[in-house]
Amino acid sequence: MKRLLSLASLPLLALSAFGAEKAVITLHPSADAPVIAKEIYGQFTEHLGSCIYGGIWVGEDSQIPNTNGYRNDVLGAIRDLKVPVMRWPGGCFADEYHWQDGIGPKEDRPRMINSNWGGTVEDNSFGTHEFMNLCELLGVEPYISGNVGSGSVEELAKWVEYITAEDGPQARRRKENGREKPWKLKYLGIGNETWGCGGHMTPEYYSDIYRRYATYARNYGGNQLYKIGCGADAYNTNWTDVCMKNAGSMMDGISLHYYCVDDWQNKGLARDFDKDDHYWLMGKAFDIDTLVSNHSEIMDKYDPEKRVGLLVDEWGTWWDSEPGTNPGHLYQQNTMRDALVAALSLNVFNNHADRVRMANIAQFANVLQAMLLTKGDSMVLTPTYYVFKSYIPHQDARLIPLDVDTKVLTVRKGRTVPLVTASASEKDGVTTISMVNISLDEPVEVTIPLEAAGIKGKKVEGSIVTAKDIHDHNDFGQKEKVTMAPFKDAKVKDGKLLVTLPAKSVVTLSI
Numbered sequence: 001m002k003r004l005l006s007l008a009s010l011p012l013l014a015l016s017a018f019g020a021e022k023a024v025i026t027l028h029p030s031a032d033a034p035v036i037a038k039e040i041y042g043q044f045t046e047h048l049g050s051c052i053y054g055g056i057w058v059g060e061d062s063q064i065p066n067t068n069g070y071r072n073d074v075l076g077a078i079r080d081l082k083v084p085v086m087r088w089p090g091g092c093f094a095d096e097y098h099w100q101d102g103i104g105p106k107e108d109r110p111r112m113i114n115s116n117w118g119g120t121v122e123d124n125s126f127g128t129h130e131f132m133n134l135c136e137l138l139g140v141e142p143y144i145s146g147n148v149g150s151g152s153v154e155e156l157a158k159w160v161e162y163i164t165a166e167d168g169p170q171a172r173r174r175k176e177n178g179r180e181k182p183w184k185l186k187y188l189g190i191g192n193e194t195w196g197c198g199g200h201m202t203p204e205y206y207s208d209i210y211r212r213y214a215t216y217a218r219n220y221g222g223n224q225l226y227k228i229g230c231g232a233d234a235y236n237t238n239w240t241d242v243c244m245k246n247a248g249s250m251m252d253g254i255s256l257h258y259y260c261v262d263d264w265q266n267k268g269l270a271r272d273f274d275k276d277d278h279y280w281l282m283g284k285a286f287d288i289d290t291l292v293s294n295h296s297e298i299m300d301k302y303d304p305e306k307r308v309g310l311l312v313d314e315w316g317t318w319w320d321s322e323p324g325t326n327p328g329h330l331y332q333q334n335t336m337r338d339a340l341v342a343a344l345s346l347n348v349f350n351n352h353a354d355r356v357r358m359a360n361i362a363q364f365a366n367v368l369q370a371m372l373l374t375k376g377d378s379m380v381l382t383p384t385y386y387v388f389k390s391y392i393p394h395q396d397a398r399l400i401p402l403d404v405d406t407k408v409l410t411v412r413k414g415r416t417v418p419l420v421t422a423s424a425s426e427k428d429g430v431t432t433i434s435m436v437n438i439s440l441d442e443p444v445e446v447t448i449p450l451e452a453a454g455i456k457g458k459k460v461e462g463s464i465v466t467a468k469d470i471h472d473h474n475d476f477g478q479k480e481k482v483t484m485a486p487f488k489d490a491k492v493k494d495g496k497l498l499v500t501l502p503a504k505s506v507v508t509l510s511i
């Protein structure tokens with residue numbers, strides 16, 4: 001039984017009057033449980049602000065240390081995070097992007113105005129070759145989002161042919177541009193937010209459009225596309241219903257976008273919030289659990305075997321842009337509060353691994369809930385980066401379903417969120433459990449019966465991401481305030497794992 005507490009009626013500080021908070025996590029290992037697709041730890045890289053230009057790509061002639069034009073520090077960060085998949089070139093940008101402008105000699109590439117994002121002039125110096133080569137260099141799976149809004153069926157069909165065909169007219173162009181062998185391309189998105197910036201379509205109209213575009217996106221040679229339909233905006237389950245009914249049989253995956261925003265006119269700054277705002281955000285982030293369940297339930301109607309994946313290919317926090325920056329560039333700081341959102345959301349995706357096959361946090365560098373920020377030749381790793389790093393053991397590990405018995409908070413707007421959330425997995429005999437305590441003040445004593453779950457190990461190793469103050473963040477020219485540190489406050493006793501989660505912390509333990 002979950003214990004209910006209304007934050008509206010009881011000040012948080014009063015929690016301590018009840019003694020130390022306690023929670024129990026019960027594990028249910030099963031050989032039938034799904035594997036957590038590593039793609040849940042995916043990234044999103046859009047031509048937006050300095051995500052690509054300055055964040056990843058500086059060009060071969062830059063003074064900033066680079067390899068073939070990619071920043072060396074950022075290459076290192078991508079490798080360290082074991083990024084499995086990257087979505088590109090947008091976002092809204094994708095539906096105004098014409099790929100043929102981004103191939104061939106750089107000096108001949110036409111310029112365009114990035115009208116979605118601050119009216120910045122795009123010189124197309126980062127195009128198909130630059131993206132595909134980056135993925136190849138790092139062993140990252142590319143995910144290309146095709147232009148449906150302002151493109152054509154022919155344009156998308158030719159793009160796939162250019163990238164993946166061994167021979168033929170598009171392969172010849174590719175070879176002339178210096179790339180002999182085709183690349184492998186698995187993930188292909190057919191439009192982005194076609195209910196919004198991608199064309200303002202109805203789901204009925206888009207379903208037909210999807211079928212048409214998907215028909216001509218061919219498999220060349222041994223390449224096998226995984227075709228992704230544009231799915232719903234957050235709570236719009238009708239979109240999923242109509243698209244699954246009309247086009248689901250031609251989809252391998254359908255997307256879902258979810259940003260933690262209630263009031264788009266007044267989002268607030270990443271660094272500027274009070275307790276009430278903090279708990280509101282935790283509740284808003286945890287809504288993703290209900291959303292995934294609701295969309296999955298609809299998908300089950302048309303696809304009970306769960307062949308079609310639900311891909312949360314944009315998610316995260318979205319704050320007002322940092323003062324002094326171009327508001328169209330969506331540059332925001334990233335505090336310990338964002339790290340809690342990341343961990344809580346990743347727990348939800350892990351726990352829904354039967355349907356959620358990919359997730360791409362928005363966005364990788366310098367935009368929204370980024371992994372890293374860059375300024376000139378400096379790079380800062382964010383608290384969110386460290387959460388992703390600590391969750392690496394879950395990539396491609398078998399999910400261990402679990403129950404968490406913990407206090408449930410009722411927060412602003414009537415939302416509810418558990419004080420402690422968790423996810424667990426097993427790989428190569430190692431059990432990994434990640435836990436989040438969202439309380440700003442209270443540690444929580446957690447008991448996890450291991451022996452009862454058939455888990456025998458006694459040796460526990462762990463990491464923690466936490467901060468002195470929830471507002472703490474990492475900034476240029478300063479010592480890191482939020483990082484990933486070894487965690488010692490856990491032990492196995494009488495077949496149980498006992499751990500005290502400090503307030504506002506993300507703890508990952510391997511047994």
Ligand code: AHR
Nearest residue numbers: 090091092093192193362
């Ligand atoms: O991530 C920023 C934008 O948010 C994307 O371009 C768009 O798809 C979404 O609305």
